[in-house]
Amino acid sequence: MNASEFTTVLRSVEGHIRYYNEQGSGKQRALAKLLVEFQERARDFYGWSAFKISRPVDGVEHDLVNDSRQSAFHEGGSRAIELTVHERDPAARKACIQHYGVRCQVCDxxxxxxxxxxxxxxxxxxxxxxxxxxxxxxxxxPIEDLIPVCPNCHAMLHSERPAMAVEALKIIFESQKPTK
Incomplete structure (x- = not known):
């Protein structure tokens, strides 16, 4: 796995943490622990700052599998972390879905x-x-401020800060469709 692929994985985990925060399911704590662990591994392995995971500092991509510096992988350790969770109203989610349905509004x-x-x-x-x-x-x-999207499109929306506009992502998605 190269640095770009690793970054994509970390961004995906961040997106899933945001989703579980929305759901209030408590699963975000386990995901957040994984994210912190992998951010620390990225910092140690690539020399990245734990909070700037968008690209390696030296701009060089490394291969995690073939790099001789990485002789063993260690998993299973635990550490406590603190999260701030933003409250969501389940009734707003329900009203949004009642209006739009359960199809992704970006990729359908x-x-x-x-x-x-x-x-x-x-x-x-x-x-x-x-x-x-x-x-x-x-x-x-719920109709103007919320919109249903699949997890992949949701992660892409949150690949930028602030989040990308749904309409902008839809344009990108449509532009990538093969022409017939």
Whole structure:
């Protein structure tokens, strides 16, 4: 795995932590522990700052598998971390889904169509304005402020800070479709 792929993985984990924070499910703590561990590994291995994981400092990509400096991998240790969780209103999520449905509003992915009953009703709900950027609670309009997106598109939206506009990501997505 090269540095670019490693960065992509870390960004994906960050996106999933944001999603679980939205759900209030408590799973974000386990993911956050993994993220911290991998950020520290990135810092140690690539010389990156733990908070600037977007690219290696020296601009050189390293191969994790073939690099002789990495002779063993260690897992299973634990450490305590503290998180700030932004409250979400489940009724706002429900109202958003009632309005838009459960198809991704960027790529049109439908979990139920692909996975059957297992995927029924599954979708992430994205806040058009990052909750982390607002210091106090605020009123949310479920139709104007929230939008259903699949986990992949959700991670792509949060690949920028502040989050990319849904419409901008849709343009990128549409531009990548093969022409017939």
């Amino acid at each position: 992915f439908d979990f139920e169509k692909t996975y059957g009953a297992l995927g029924q009703g599954f979708i992430h709900v994205h806040h058009r304005i990052d909750l982390a950027s607002v210091q106090t609670s605020r009123d949310v309009n």
